[in-house]
Amino acid sequence: MNDYEKRVNQLMLEIFDHILVTEEKALSRGNFSDLSVAEMHTLEGIGLYDSKTMSETAAALEITTGTLTVAVDRLVRKGYVERRRDPRDRRVVRVRLTKKGKLAYRMHAKFHTLLVDRLTNPLDKDQQQILLATLERIARFVNEQYKHYTDPAETATEVKSKNNQVRAITGGQENA
Amino acid sequence: MNDYEKRVNQLMLEIFDHILVTEEKALSRGNFSDLSVAEMHTLEGIGLYDSKTMSETAAALEITTGTLTVAVDRLVRKGYVERRRDPRDRRVVRVRLTKKGKLAYRMHAKFHTLLVDRLTNPLDKDQQQILLATLERIARFVNEQYKHYTDPAETATEVKSKNNQVRAITGGQENA
């Protein structure tokens, strides 16, 4: 690694180390102190607008439905999420944020807004374009790596292919 | 957030999400498949060269010594870490990486090198500059926030825990 790369690595580690803790502290100090970062993440997975099925939500979050069931239990108990069976297919359970859930969602989004704002504000148009292109490139690279390491063909780990697990991320988080 | 900012936010989340998983998968595929990311992190906290006390290590990792005791138990059992009492102060326990631990440490470091390399190589000078500037900015922002939320003056009386389970029970102390 040359000096440039060393610095990049160092910065990335620093950011990774601190960002989760910071987000957690921000949550625990606010009006929604009974939410963990993971729970907030679940709220994000459910999303602001549609009601989603458990499977869809689990796929979006890349966790099993079993894990999600437990998480939603707690969020329902705390009043952030509503559950209801789909009358058209009674196997299906739909989840949706309550008012309180939406409020928490929006409050948390502010943290991200603030971050992005601080990031992009000082850049002029040209620089913004470069930033975007750079991020796109990084994302593409990371996704490749991600797929590479997640691809079941690579090892004899046949178990988790199920289509559901990894696939549906690109599906619709947003239709705002 | 305007569209540009939304996209930046989305890309950052994607990158962040996938890097962690990628790291985990990389570990689980390599020669040290019995190490989790958290355990790898503990190894990094102990470090390659000195032997450190439990307290020092726990402080470096920002976890309690109780948590570290459990983590080190497992790492000793798996052969990555050595424990020994300090003869000069028999209260103190020193931990150090074994050969195997050092090997794992170095192998993991290679993963980071590779990642950064693949990340920065395809960028031209302009893009590299933007990437660096952006990372600096993110790091600065996160550190600010981190300090803000960690500063004891802010929290009046009760402070210190990263643990909001307890807060939830005691009813959380507002601040709005």
Place this chain on the structure above:
DNA sequence: GGTAGACTATTTGATATTCAAACCTTCTCC
């Protein structure tokens, strides 16, 4: 129209990670 097999969600049993608080051991200082 009845049933076998597919699908959706929940439950169960297990492991990891974490904290606070209680508890030992050892040290230091009066």
Place this chain on the structure above:
DNA sequence: GGAGAAGGTTTGAATATCAAATAGTCTACC
């Protein structure tokens, strides 16, 4: 030499997660 501080470990609890077993429900085929 004893009191209290300091360093680690243990204990008890909560969260987060998975795989596998289970329970309802639906669909397609006969």
